[in-house]
Amino acid sequence: MSRGAPSRRLSTGVREDAVARGADETEYTLSVLVENKPGVLSRVAGLFTRRNFNIDSLAVGETENPEYSRMTIVVEGNDKTVEQVKKQLNKVIPVIKVSDLTDDDSVDRELAMYKVSCDPETRGEIMQIAESFRANVVDMGAEAVVVEVTGDTEKVEAMEDMLRGFGIKETVRTGRISLARGEKTTDETGN
Amino acid sequence: MSKTREDGETTEEKEAPTTRRGAEALVEGLKQEGVDTMFGITGGAVMPVYDALYDDEDIDHIMMGHEQGAAHAAEAYHSVTGRPGVCLATSGPGATNLITGLADADMDSRSIIAVTGQVPTEMIGNDAFQETDMRGVSMPVTKHNYLVKDEDEVPDTVQEAFYVSNTGRPGPVVVDMPKDVSKNDTDAVRGELNIEGYSPNYEGHPRQVKKAAEAIEGADKPLIFAGGGAIMADAADEVRELANENRIPVTTSLQGLGGFPEDNDLSLGMLGMHGTGYANRAVTDCDLLIGIGVRFDDRATGKIESFAPSAEVIHVDIDPAEISKNIHADIPIVGDAKRVVGDINDEMASHASPDTEDWLDTLNDWREKYPMEYEQEDGELKPQYVIEELDDRTPDDTIVCTGVGQHQMWAAQWYEYNEPRTWISSGGLGTMGCGLPMTIGAKLAAPDKEVVCIDGDGSFLMTVQELATAVREELDFTLVIINNYYMGMVRQWQELFSDERYAESELPHLPEFDKIAEAFGAKGWRLTESENVGEVLEEALEYDGPSVIDAVIDPNENVFPMVPAGSGNDEFIMGKGTQGSRIS
Numbered sequence: 051m052s053r054g055a056p057s058r059r060l061s062t063g064v065r066e067d068a069v070a071r072g073a074d075e076t077e078y079t080l081s082v083l084v085e086n087k088p089g090v091l092s093r094v095a096g097l098f099t100r101r102n103f104n105i106d107s108l109a110v111g112e113t114e115n116p117e118y119s120r121m122t123i124v125v126e127g128n129d130k131t132v133e134q135v136k137k138q139l140n141k142v143i144p145v146i147k148v149s150d151l152t153d154d155d156s157v158d159r160e161l162a163m164y165k166v167s168c169d170p171e172t173r174g175e176i177m178q179i180a181e182s183f184r185a186n187v188v189d190m191g192a193e194a195v196v197v198e199v200t201g202d203t204e205k206v207e208a209m210e211d212m213l214r215g216f217g218i219k220e221t222v223r224t225g226r227i228s229l230a231r232g233e234k235t236t237d238e239t240g241n
Numbered sequence: 242m243s244k245t246r247e248d249g250e251t252t253e254e255k256e257a258p259t260t261r262r263g264a265e266a267l268v269e270g271l272k273q274e275g276v277d278t279m280f281g282i283t284g285g286a287v288m289p290v291y292d293a294l295y296d297d298e299d300i301d302h303i304m305m306g307h308e309q310g311a312a313h314a315a316e317a318y319h320s321v322t323g324r325p326g327v328c329l330a331t332s333g334p335g336a337t338n339l340i341t342g343l344a345d346a347d348m349d350s351r352s353i354i355a356v357t358g359q360v361p362t363e364m365i366g367n368d369a370f371q372e373t374d375m376r377g378v379s380m381p382v383t384k385h386n387y388l389v390k391d392e393d394e395v396p397d398t399v400q401e402a403f404y405v406s407n408t409g410r411p412g413p414v415v416v417d418m419p420k421d422v423s424k425n426d427t428d429a430v431r432g433e434l435n436i437e438g439y440s441p442n443y444e445g446h447p448r449q450v451k452k453a454a455e456a457i458e459g460a461d462k463p464l465i466f467a468g469g470g471a472i473m474a475d476a477a478d479e480v481r482e483l484a485n486e487n488r489i490p491v492t493t494s495l496q497g498l499g500g501f502p503e504d505n506d507l508s509l510g511m512l513g514m515h516g517t518g519y520a521n522r523a524v525t526d527c528d529l530l531i532g533i534g535v536r537f538d539d540r541a542t543g544k545i546e547s548f549a550p551s552a553e554v555i556h557v558d559i560d561p562a563e564i565s566k567n568i569h570a571d572i573p574i575v576g577d578a579k580r581v582v583g584d585i586n587d588e589m590a591s592h593a594s595p596d597t598e599d600w601l602d603t604l605n606d607w608r609e610k611y612p613m614e615y616e617q618e619d620g621e622l623k624p625q626y627v628i629e630e631l632d633d634r635t636p637d638d639t640i641v642c643t644g645v646g647q648h649q650m651w652a653a654q655w656y657e658y659n660e661p662r663t664w665i666s667s668g669g670l671g672t673m674g675c676g677l678p679m680t681i682g683a684k685l686a687a688p689d690k691e692v693v694c695i696d697g698d699g700s701f702l703m704t705v706q707e708l709a710t711a712v713r714e715e716l717d718f719t720l721v722i723i724n725n726y727y728m729g730m731v732r733q734w735q736e737l738f739s740d741e742r743y744a745e746s747e748l749p750h751l752p753e754f755d756k757i758a759e760a761f762g763a764k765g766w767r768l769t770e771s772e773n774v775g776e777v778l779e780e781a782l783e784y785d786g787p788s789v790i791d792a793v794i795d796p797n798e799n800v801f802p803m804v805p806a807g808s809g810n811d812e813f814i815m816g817k818g819t820q821g822s823r824i825s
């Protein structure tokens with residue numbers, strides 16, 4: 051067998067492993083099926099701190115089977131670090147399955163509520179904006195309204211941008227939840 | 242490493258469910274797991290467990306001087322036997338005292354089970370007396386942990402804890418037992434083991450095995466890098482076959498010492514920060530690196546950029562998370578090292594062995610160019626000499642334990658390890674004070690073997706109370722303190738990299754260790770010159786009981802070769818300041 055060029059060497063002659071750690075970071079969406087047991091959330095959250103991984107958001111709830119919960123975790127990283135995140139998650143004993151929905155065709159949603167300052171003049175304008183985002187005004191006071199929006203991150207943030215000019219007094223977001231599209235369940239996506 | 246558990250083990254217990262207390266169910270579970278020795282200290286929350294052990298004839302409980310010692314002893318028990326070591330502590334301070342040992346076991350992949358007492362369930366969360374959230378505190382330093390909330394869960398929890406701890410990549414597991422759970426009656430028995438999210442993979446993928454064999458066939462400068470994982474998987478025979486049959490040189494990590502016989506002409510000794518110059522040159526120049534049960538720790542790799550820069554990397558490990566964590570693996574093989582390396586050996590039957598004679602010649606040149614040496618003037622006492630003399634007087638299967646520091650590195654360099662499970666030391670965590678308790682655990686695990694400890698003065702003092710344990714248990718071992726009246730490793734770094742600013746590293750007021758030993762009821766010797774080293778060692782080895790030799794060495798002696806932190810492995814400094822390969 052003839053040997054080709056060494057596989058992990060940059061043109062400068064050094065191993066590229068070292069360089070990968072600091073490489074550009076983007077968002078990844080992981081869907082993590084776990085046993086619905088006390089302490090699981092802190093095991094998963096603790097892992098991220100312990101391993102110096104960055105969580106953007108984490109949403110968790112029971113699944114169709116009450117013995118399991120599903121977490122949707124949005125994590126910042128690059129392919130190498132996120133590969134480690136997945137492997138380390140898999141080592142947590144009550145973690146049953148880790149699926150990467152990042153490049154998959156998936157439906158992503160989050161819910162956000164904004165308490166926006168208003169006066170009689172701006173109230174109508176805010177309601178119009180809400181309507182155009184198919185958002186709901188769920189509480190109305192003399193000086194503030196609460197707008198509730200559901201959508202993918204882009205939509206939620208676009209609406210937030212529009213509302214900012216009126217003065218956002220308070221914000222709450224659930225963090226992203228994601229499901230693979232089609233008949234296939236997340237557990238079958240083979241990730 | 243762990244074997245898959247034999248089936249059927251649990252059935253006989255099912256036939257006769259009897260009511261007993263949770264603590265008794267625990268002890269019963271330990272026995273079902275084959276536990277014969279455990280290490281611990283009693284206290285309020287764990288009293289019911291001790292009560293259950295009181296009448297027991299099968300389990301030998303060793304009362305330690307400190308819970309940290311109990312955890313280290315349990316670690317050594319695992320390293321020697323391959324079976325989980327068990328330690329026991331009360332809630333609160335007893336439990337937190339275990340943490341260092343748990344972290345140590347976690348880093349070095351040792352299977353230990355820590356049973357801790359906990360305050361009664363209805364008091365958890367109230368800051369009750371001696372309450373510590375052991376599950377929370379131990380989470381980042383254990384493979385897994387359990388808070389047993391109901392006495393009926395005891396049998397299954399014990400079974401699961403042992404299974405998780407010593408299958409796949411071994412690691413520490415905590416079982417936290419609230420006092421009421423220990424006291425309440427239960428007739429529960431263990432059921433079928435079922436952990437949905439846990440199924441370690443033992444078989445290497447045949448396609449990957451084939452690729453590995455092809456890579457070996459095509460290599461000009463192959464190198465095996467064997468680690469602690471190879472030893473734990475009992476893969477030493479397979480590694481030896483792979484090396485011998487294909488004439489592939491072998492280097493080991495610190496924890497891999499003994500995984501390949503150092504008296505074999507293919508052995509290059511240890512690589513890394515204090516590895517041999519020739520091993521570090523070999524890893525820098527090799528074109529195929531076969532990592533077996535290693536995790537490419539930074540002390541072994543040096544600066545990643547210059548680690549094996551031209552090599553294709555085969556990485557065999559039981560833990561998928563180790564693959565490409567630090568060093569990219571071109572041919573990853575997840576599986577049990579014994580099976581995978583065995584498969585590679587089988588596969589090599591249909592592949593030609595590489596022609597490595599030129600490569601081996603080059604390595605021999607490097608051996609001559611970068612020899613392991615030290616200088617000892619007349620009368621002077623050098624640590625390397627003491628260790629060589631000890632090596633000369635002890636059999637090949639002697640178990641060597643160490644503390645952490647220069648003496649540990651000298652012990653790694655100057656004692657020759659030829660058999661697996663003979664080197665027990667704190668590698669990943671670097672825990673000073675591990676030496677004496679590990680020696681105790683090792684001796685209890687292997688009463689018929691010679692057990693020695695090469696300790697440091699600072700390290701020894703951290704767990705010196707365990708001498709009382711050793712004397713009480715009438716343990717026969719020899720502990721040599723390489724005494725430089727310094728935190729020597731720190732002093733070395735200060736000398737080399739901090740302008741000789743010796744901040745808080747000198748230990749001028751140490752006690753006389755031979756007298757300390759005598760005060761505990763052990764036997765002590767003091768050595769100050771090279772002349773009578775052999776004689777004293779022989780007396781100490783002969784003495785039937787704990788022997789402590791205070792060997793007062795030249796305090797200025799440094800550990801060489803050395804790869805300065807952050808440098809490439811080929812930038813090692815030889816003794817007396819000679820540079821490594823780069824100036825060649």
Ligand SMILES: Cc1ncc(C[n+]2csc(CCOP(=O)(O)OP(=O)(O)O)c2C)c(N)n1
Nearest residue numbers: 646647648671673697698699700728729730
């Ligand atoms: C528990 C603990 N505390 C501190 C350190 C940092 N440290 C590493 S080596 C060392 C000095 C060790 O001194 P000694 O045991 O006398 O061994 P020597 O290096 O002199 O052989 C110290 C303080 C450590 N590794 N472990």
